[in-house]
Amino acid sequence: MNCPDCNGELKGRVKHFTCEACGKKWLAEYTCRICGAETEKNQSCGAPTFYCRPCQSLRSRENLNIDLSPDSGE
Numbered sequence: 001m002n003c004p005d006c007n008g009e010l011k012g013r014v015k016h017f018t019c020e021a022c023g024k025k026w027l028a029e030y031t032c033r034i035c036g037a038e039t040e041k042n043q044s045c046g047a048p049t050f051y052c053r054p055c056q057s058l059r060s061r062e063n064l065n066i067d068l069s070p071d072s073g074e
């Protein structure tokens, strides 16, 4: 994943990313590629999965749109 501002590489966890190049923080939202709804993250053990309520199914990363917005919080 790359920084929308400077195209630098983003480092971080599932929702919170920091750009290594410019230091900006980004908040990632994972929306369903089919219906556009925001998905719910389930993190049991291992890799996180994303559940779309309207579609009533799990979405893998390939079936998600990732929207990055500036992370103003901590």
Ligand SMILES: [Zn+2]
Residues within 6 Å of the ligand: 003, 004, 005, 006, 007, 008, 019, 020, 021, 022, 023, 024
């Ligand atoms: Zn950047």
Ligand SMILES: [Zn+2]
Residues within 6 Å of the ligand: 032, 033, 034, 035, 036, 037, 052, 053, 054, 055, 056
């Ligand atoms: Zn959906």
